[in-house]
Amino acid sequence: MLDPHYWYHPPGAEIAINNTVVWDNFVTRRTTVRFQHTLTHGDTQSLTIQRYNKTDGQTTTLQGVKKDQLLTIQQITIDGVDIQNIIYSRSWYEPEYPQPWAQQQQQLGNELLHQVPAETVLGHNGVWHLTFESPFYRWLMDDVWA
Numbered sequence: 001m002l003d004p005h006y007w008y009h010p011p012g013a014e015i016a017i018n019n020t021v022v023w024d025n026f027v028t029r030r031t032t033v034r035f036q037h038t039l040t041h042g043d044t045q046s047l048t049i050q051r052y053n054k055t056d057g058q059t060t061t062l063q064g065v066k067k068d069q070l071l072t073i074q075q076i077t078i079d080g081v082d083i084q085n086i087i088y089s090r091s092w093y094e095p096e097y098p099q100p101w102a103q104q105q106q107q108l109g110n111e112l113l114h115q116v117p118a119e120t121v122l123g124h125n126g127v128w129h130l131t132f133e134s135p136f137y138r139w140l141m142d143d144v145w146a
Helices: 084-090 101-107 136-144
Strands: 002-005 012-017 020-026 044-052 060-062 065-067 070-073 092-095 126-133
Touching (some): 084 126, 126 136
Antiparallel strands (some): 012 020, 060 065, 092 126
């Protein structure tokens, strides 16, 4: 489930499994994306969400009120299992920091991470990642819950 927060242009999201795009659209309201995808038994799988459509003007202050564009990953379910705990321990986000903002932050001494672990509020364009193995239930039992 994806939840947007925006004031002007909505965020976009492209969801892919193993580089196969299964959904690509602008997220104008809380959206549940459902899809089926056959996975190769025994292989490592890659689920990604490419967040896009944020321009430099999307973060601003108008009449004393901060305006922004965010995309929040509220929930992911695989084979009927809510994987929120897995997201917090095994996912990462690779933001694309805009210039000159990134340069300003670095000059202020702020470290900008290239991989942000467990991030579910996607404030910049970038790619969110989660890898897992199939069959999913076996991976859960053997690797995650062991």
